[in-house]
Amino acid sequence: MKLNVGSIDKILRITAGLVLIGLTLTDVIGIWGWIGIVPLATGFINWCPLYSLAGLNTRRADK
Numbered sequence: 001m002k003l004n005v006g007s008i009d010k011i012l013r014i015t016a017g018l019v020l021i022g023l024t025l026t027d028v029i030g031i032w033g034w035i036g037i038v039p040l041a042t043g044f045i046n047w048c049p050l051y052s053l054a055g056l057n058t059r060r061a062d063k
Contacts, residue, residue, distance in 0.1 A: 001047055002047075002052070003046045003047055003059055004046075004047055004048060004051045004052060004056065004057040004058065004059055005042060005043065005046045005047060005048055005051065005058060005059060006057075006058035006059040006060060007060075008058070009043075009058040010043045010046060011043075012043075013039040013040065013042055013043030014039070014040055014043035014044065016036065016039045017036040017037065017038070017039040017040025017041075017043060018036070018040065019036070020033045020034075020035060020036025020039075021033060021034065021036040021037065021040070024036070046059070
């Protein structure tokens with residue numbers, strides 16, 4: 001598993017995931033807000049399976 005999520009991408013994913021889950025817990029949006037678990041998880045593990053399939057990489061190249 002090659003890491004493919006960069007730092008800015010990671011911050012955006014974690015923020016979006018927390019916002020969606022928070023909105024679900026406060027009954028602002030429905031059950032679909034639990035989809036926020038996906039960006040939250042991919043942000044924490046620095047790997048996105050869809051990026052791998054598409055050949056994308058937002059992570060800075062290792063020296």
